[in-house]
Amino acid sequence: MSSPNTESSTPNTQSSSPNTQSCASTPSPVSLADKRPIIISGPYADDTGRLVRRLKNAYPGIFSLPAMHTTRPQRPNETEGVSNFFVGMTQLAIMKSYGEFIHTDCSNGCWYGTSRTAVAKEMDKGLIPILDIGTSGIKRVQKTSKLHARYVRFRRSSFDGPSESYEDGDADDEESADEGEGDDASLVSTMVSSIASKLNDDQFISIVSDDIGDAYKQLEEFVFGSMYQGQ
Template identity: 30%
Template structure:
């Protein structure tokens, strides 16, 4: 029910076209996002997701995630306050309506960093984002990146690798993504990401310069 309501809500909201950024953990999404936000801080706004997992070292509540208890998050989902939510490795993740609306209200391009389940959910709304998948050059490279982080238990790492395999298969489905970027070289991947978003970036610049 709330998904249909939210479809109508988004239809009525004017603002820049959002961007859905998806891809396996370890593919380099966060690094690319940080570069984008640094270069275009007056163009993009990051939709901060909610999660029930504990913060990692260096992560800040309200910037990296909204860290909440399972009870609080489940109550908000039941109340229809989320666009999408999913559970992974015993933790819940999700994107709230308020997080997207807060960005769009500033005439910024809202970036949603979400997983495959979230992509499927958003495709049932009228949000009409640009869908971009960030992928590693291979599963072997992905595994090395995850191991080098030293933030995962072996069990958690294997779950992430399994999820990555499923996500990469999903990205091959017809119409799943508008753009697929293989992050083999960070600067090259960043250049391709900027190119994919250039039209929207220029639109926001034009709007902001005339307002």
């Protein structure tokens, strides 16, 4: 008498198999094989900012923007430690003297710095930190921070003159004078060549485009080229 029940349960077991197989064969949309931070720079902060936001929003739970330390006054709608840590100039200077920052920038009289601790915390969460820094900053970070990262340089093909609204707070006075005033196409080209010569193809890309959509596509292909496993 128990046989019909046993037999009737068989189709249920078999019918569940396709679902199990389907779940198992569905690839994860993104493989986190490459967790190196991504450092992006360009002559126009608005352009690089758009690329960073688009990448982060397109892949939630994959990328992050580490909270920065800043001497800028806290705004009413801001929460300490979410996007920024609000500090005085003395505290920021002390942290800088101890080498706690990967890089620092000055914009409109206010200082900003991304600390090694902030980047490490994001990586500990399994996230990929994205740093948006100045042109001379990318050279300085690559040269001195010993950060194992990937570097992206973006500019419009029409770019031919001074640009950035922030200063590289990590550069020496002489280096800053050389780079800050003459951030024109020829200097940028020389700087990019210098950086690229020291990095592998999967570590650096120079994107030149007047189309933000095209630039984003190149950025996406570069980022995910080494993150997908077997795809």
